[in-house]
Amino acid sequence: METLLQQIVNGLVVGSVYALVALGYTMVYGILGLINFAHGEVLMVGALTALQTVLLLMEVAPGLPPLLMLAVAVGVAVPVCMALGYLMERLAYRRLRGAPRLAPLITAIGLSFLLQTLAMIVWGRNYHTFPALISTEPLEPVAGVFVTPVQIAIVVISALLMAALVLLVNRSRLGRAMRATAENPRVAALMGVDANAIIALTFIIGAGLAAVAGVMFASNYGIAHYAMGFMPGLKAFTAAVLGGIGNLAGAMLGGIVLGLVEAIGAGYIEELSFGLLNSSYQDIFAFVILGVVLIFRPTGLLGERVSDRA
Amino acid sequence: MDALAHAVPWLGKRHPRAAGWLVIVLALAAPLIAAYFGRSWVRILDFALLYMLLALGLNLVVGFAGLLDLGYIAFYAVGAYTWAFLASPHFGVHLPFWLVLPLGAGFAALAGIILGTPVLRLRGDYLAIVTLGFGEIVRIFLNNLNHPVNITNGPQGINALDSLSLFGWDLAGTLRLGDFKVHSLYLYYYVFLLCVAGSIVFIRRLQISRIGRAWAAMRDDELAAKAIGINVRNMKLLAFALGATFGGVAGGLFGAFQGFVSPESFSLMESIAVLTMVVFGGMGNIVGAVVGALILTALPELLRYLALPVQEALFHRVVLDPEVLRMLLLSLAMIFMMLWRPGGLIPARARYARPELLGGETR
Numbered sequence: 001m002e003t004l005l006q007q008i009v010n011g012l013v014v015g016s017v018y019a020l021v022a023l024g025y026t027m028v029y030g031i032l033g034l035i036n037f038a039h040g041e042v043l044m045v046g047a048l049t050a051l052q053t054v055l056l057l058m059e060v061a062p063g064l065p066p067l068l069m070l071a072v073a074v075g076v077a078v079p080v081c082m083a084l085g086y087l088m089e090r091l092a093y094r095r096l097r098g099a100p101r102l103a104p105l106i107t108a109i110g111l112s113f114l115l116q117t118l119a120m121i122v123w124g125r126n127y128h129t130f131p132a133l134i135s136t137e138p139l140e141p142v143a144g145v146f147v148t149p150v151q152i153a154i155v156v157i158s159a160l161l162m163a164a165l166v167l168l169v170n171r172s173r174l175g176r177a178m179r180a181t182a183e184n185p186r187v188a189a190l191m192g193v194d195a196n197a198i199i200a201l202t203f204i205i206g207a208g209l210a211a212v213a214g215v216m217f218a219s220n221y222g223i224a225h226y227a228m229g230f231m232p233g234l235k236a237f238t239a240a241v242l243g244g245i246g247n248l249a250g251a252m253l254g255g256i257v258l259g260l261v262e263a264i265g266a267g268y269i270e271e272l273s274f275g276l277l278n279s280s281y282q283d284i285f286a287f288v289i290l291g292v293v294l295i296f297r298p299t300g301l302l303g304e305r306v307s308d309r310a
Numbered sequence: 311m312d313a314l315a316h317a318v319p320w321l322g323k324r325h326p327r328a329a330g331w332l333v334i335v336l337a338l339a340a341p342l343i344a345a346y347f348g349r350s351w352v353r354i355l356d357f358a359l360l361y362m363l364l365a366l367g368l369n370l371v372v373g374f375a376g377l378l379d380l381g382y383i384a385f386y387a388v389g390a391y392t393w394a395f396l397a398s399p400h401f402g403v404h405l406p407f408w409l410v411l412p413l414g415a416g417f418a419a420l421a422g423i424i425l426g427t428p429v430l431r432l433r434g435d436y437l438a439i440v441t442l443g444f445g446e447i448v449r450i451f452l453n454n455l456n457h458p459v460n461i462t463n464g465p466q467g468i469n470a471l472d473s474l475s476l477f478g479w480d481l482a483g484t485l486r487l488g489d490f491k492v493h494s495l496y497l498y499y500y501v502f503l504l505c506v507a508g509s510i511v512f513i514r515r516l517q518i519s520r521i522g523r524a525w526a527a528m529r530d531d532e533l534a535a536k537a538i539g540i541n542v543r544n545m546k547l548l549a550f551a552l553g554a555t556f557g558g559v560a561g562g563l564f565g566a567f568q569g570f571v572s573p574e575s576f577s578l579m580e581s582i583a584v585l586t587m588v589v590f591g592g593m594g595n596i597v598g599a600v601v602g603a604l605i606l607t608a609l610p611e612l613l614r615y616l617a618l619p620v621q622e623a624l625f626h627r628v629v630l631d632p633e634v635l636r637m638l639l640l641s642l643a644m645i646f647m648m649l650w651r652p653g654g655l656i657p658a659r660a661r662y663a664r665p666e667l668l669g670g671e672t673r
Contacts, residue, residue, distance in 0.1 A: 035435045095649055101434045102378055103648045106589055109380075109582060110644030117637040121630060237439065280454045287443030294436055295428050 002144035007267040008260060013151045013220065015259020016158035020213040021236030022243070022251035023165060024206025030182045030246035031202055032097070037108035038088060039210060040233015041115035042081050046211030047218040047228060048123050050077040051130055058131075066133040070215075073133075078211045084115075085207025089200050112230070119226035127225045130218040154216045161209060162252055168205075169248060178202060182246070231283060235262075238290040244300030253301060261285055314510070317597045317656055337507075341499045351611075352495040356567060358607040359502035360560050365587040365599035366509050367556025372585070373594035373658070374522060375549035376529030378438040380581055381425070381445025385554040387452060387576035388421050389414040389561020391462065394571045397472035400463065407474055411562045418558025419551040421448075426550035430543055433532075445581055452573040467572025474501065474566040482569075498567050505563065506600070509556065513596055516552075525549060526594075579637070586640045590647050592654025601656060606643065610636035 021043055028036045050073035057069050064072075088111060096104045134153050138146035169175035180188035181198045189195050217232060218224040239258045243250025266282040293300060315330035316322045322329040344351035368382045392414035396405045405413075425444050429437055456464030473482030473494075481501065485492040516522050524545050527535040536542050565571050583606070591602025614632040621628050630638070647654060 035439065092645065092649065099648075099652065102376075102593075103652050105378065105435045105438055106585070107645050107648040109585075110641045110648070112641075113579070113582060113637060114641035114645065117634055117641060120634055120637075234439075234442075241436075276458065278454070278457070281450060284447055284450055287440075287447055290443055291428060291440050294432055294440060298431075298436075 003267055004264065005143060005145045007263040009145055009147055009151070011260035011263030012256065013154050013259070014263060015239075015256040016155050017213045017216050017220070017255075018232065018236045018239045018259050019252045019255025020158055020161060020209045020216075021232060022239040022255045023162070023248065024210050025237050025240040026243070026245055026247060026251040027178075027202045027206050029240070031178070031185075031199055032093070034093060034104050035108065035237065036088075036093075036203075036206075037105065037233075038111035038115060039206065040229040040231075040236065041112050041119075042084060042207045042210040042229070043214035043217065043232055044119060044224075044226065044229030045084055045115065046077040046081045046214030047130070047224045048119060048128075048214075048226070049080045049211075050074060050215045051128055051218065051224050052123075053077065054131055054133065066131075070133040070219075074212060074215050077215060078208050081207040081211035081214075082204045085203040085210075086200055089203040093203075094196070094199075112233075116226055116230070123226055125226065127223045130222050130224045132219070132222060134219060136220075136222060150219050154220060157212070157216070161212060165205070165209070166248060174198075174201070235286045238286045238293075241290060242293050242300055244302040247300070247302050250300055250302035257301070258286060258289065261289065314597050314600065317601065337503060341496050345496075349493070349495060352493075352499060354608060354611050356495060356498050356502060358604050359499065359506050360564055360567070361584065361587060361603040361607050362506050362600050363502075363509060363556055363560035363563070364584045365591070365603040366506070366513055366596065367553045367560070368584050369588045369593065369596070369599040370513065370516075370556065371549050371553035372588055373592075373599070374517065374529065375525040375546065375553075377546065377549060378434065378441070379550075379553070380438045380442035380578070380585065381448070382441075382553070382557060382584055383576045383578075383581040384425075384445040384448040385418040385421055385557030386561040386564065386580070387448055387571075387573075388418040388554075389558035389563075390565040390571045390575070391452065391468075391561075392417050392558070393562045393565035394468040394471055397566070398468055399470055400468045404472055407472075407476070407562075407566070411559060414562040415555045415558040418554040418561065421558075422550040422552075422554025423547055425554075426547045430546055442578065442581070445576075445578060449573050449576055449578075452576065462573075465573060467570060467574070469570050471565050471569045471571065473569065474498070474563070476501070481566075502563060502567075505559065510596060510600070517596070521545070521548065529594075582644075583640055586644045590643050590655060592656045592658055595654065595656055595658035598654050598656045598658065602654070605655075606640065610639055613639065 021039065024039050024042070025036060028034055028039070050070075053073040053076045054069055057064055057072060092107050092111060093104055096107060132150070134150040136148050136150050138148050167175075169178060177188065177193045177198050178201070180191065180193055181195050185195045188198075213232075214229070217228065235258060236255065239254035240251045241254070242258055243252070243254025245251075262282060262285045265285045266279045269281060270278050314333050315326045318329040318332060321332065340355055341352045344355050364382070364386060367385075368379065371377050371379045371382070393410055395401055396403050396410045396413065397407070398404075425441065429440050432440060452462045453465055455462040456466075462468070473480055475481060481497045482494050484494060485497060524535065524540045527538070527540055528542055528545055532542060535545075564575075568575075584603075587602035587606045588599055589602070590598075590606060591600070592598030610632065613635045617630065617635060618628060618632070621630065651657075
């Protein structure tokens with residue numbers, strides 16, 4: 001029972017990170033019908049930029065309180081990633097907007113590996129320790145469950161960001177323009193919406209969220225490296241599909257559900273498979289879920305869009 | 311063959327016959343020319359031929375049938391591990407090659423059908439991600455199936471695989487023709503060359519056959535293909551199975567040639583590398599796959615050869631190691647080809663392929 005509760009807590013934490021990244025996938029897909037394969041790498045760039053900033057700050061101003069240091073790091077990482085998101089859209093995807101479906105996807109895969117390679121050149125192949133600016137020491141156990149301050153911070157900040165995004169999309173003028181563009185870009189343009197600007201903005205917002213998610217990921221596990229974005233990226237994509245791609249609430253739900261399934265599954269896989277499999281198979285869950293959802297319920301848990309539209 | 315001859319710059323258009331002979335002579339003489347620059351280049355040529363087999367197989371799936379497969383390397387792994395299981399001291403089984411290679415191809419085809427059946431309804435980008443997942447699952451299993459029962463020997467891989475031996479003649483040794491000694495690398499080259507040539511002939515016939523035309527129809531418009539009576543389901547499965555067969559054969563040859571297999575050789579990066587070769591050469595085009603594989607295998611090696619001394623001279627240390635250079639080259643090739651020349655280096659001819667329609671309808 002305690003293991004289960006503990007795994008639920010762990011799942012919620014990882015799930016909220018997935019959810020933040022999944023939002024980026026789902027917003028872009030909702031508007032362009034494009035899977036931005038390189039989105040996971042934005043997370044990586046965010047984490048490593050933040051790490052670089054923190055290391056710099058530790059040298060320049062070692063007396064700074066850790067929380068402030070982290071805030072500055074996020075403050076640097078987010079704009080950097082937003083710029084990256086904008087550049088990807090402007091230089092690559094925009095030129096491919098009318099192209100056949102495989103072209104943008106292949107480009108996205110290329111971008112993903114390009115970013116990984118560049119990160120490998122800049123930061124090397126090694127794993128870097130990400131300093132524990134928010135403590136990763138567990139608090140007093142409640143009902144036998146250990147929770148760390150950084151885990152609490154992750155869940156709270158994710159919830160706040162998601163709430164802000166929902167408000168932005170559903171309540172603001174900008175959000176209305178986004179929804180209109182997703183519905184029908186041509187008609188939206190006729191109504192005076194600058195579709196190009198909206199699309200660029202979607203990439204920028206998604207990249208900003210991914211940057212925050214990257215810092216969270218690195219803080220939670222205490223490491224950062226050039227390939228750290230790939231798996232979370234794929235899993236977040238799975239989460240977006242699970243919830244119903246193109247659907248904001250779906251992405252959040254999908255992220256949380258995937259995080260829970262993964263954590264609980266990893267905790268019990270050994271018993272369930274009679275010792276044949278162990279937790280090193282954890283990554284398989286996401287792929288199996290992805291396959292099963294796409295085959296049996298391609299619209300996802302909440303989605304209404306038909307997955308193989310177009 | 312005539313298509314390959316046509317691709318020869320300048321000569322191909324004017325004297326296709328001469329160009330054809332030129333290609334044949336070059337293909338036969340290549341290892342001798344390469345040997346002039348060092349034996350490692352012969353080895354690179356051997357690998358280029360293996361990549362050609364892979365690119366030809368993947369081109370069948372992606373280029374002909376329009377199914378974007380990002381887990382293609384899994385079939386290569388199936389072929390290689392079949393060889394490792396059935397022809398190595400690992401289980402103490404040493405079956406002859408004419409049994410193991412077809413078995414490897416068969417298992418790979420089976421894996422192709424196993425992957426193909428559930429994903430029949432998926433198209434385009436979804437298919438790509440699910441096949442990617444399939445490739446990763448295969449790799450995760452290869453990595454972890456050393457416990458509780460040791461099947462794959464985990465990340466260490468399997469050593470001392472049997473070499474290829476034809477009619478009691480071992481390719482790993484040196485062939486003696488009187489005073490003349492032929493090194494094993496050349497022997498492998500000509501065996502691989504034979505495989506590639508056979509595959510090209512086979513795929514060429516396939517492309518203009520009923521099946522190839524059905525694939526083209528399905529790729530360009532699935533609904534219309536159904537309407538004219540093409541069994542889309544079977545055609546897709548056939549594409550997956552046949553494509554996988556090529557991967558399986560290449561995998562078996564790779565195992566025998568390398569003498570060692572480990573999960574590391576079957577990473578996602580390799581799937582992407584083969585895809586880049588197909589995309590770079592030109593999707594839906596046999597010559598494109600061959601040329602793409604040749605260029606993208608040789609170029610990173612050439613860069614390694616050129617870039618390392620330059621870096622040493624400029625910075626007194628190696629900033630970009632060869633593996634980084636290779637990834638950089640492949641990812642840039644993929645991006646810039648898509649942006650500026652989506653048809654590839656040698657775009658497919660309109661009669662059999664319409665590159666502008668690859669992968670579904672334009673929006």
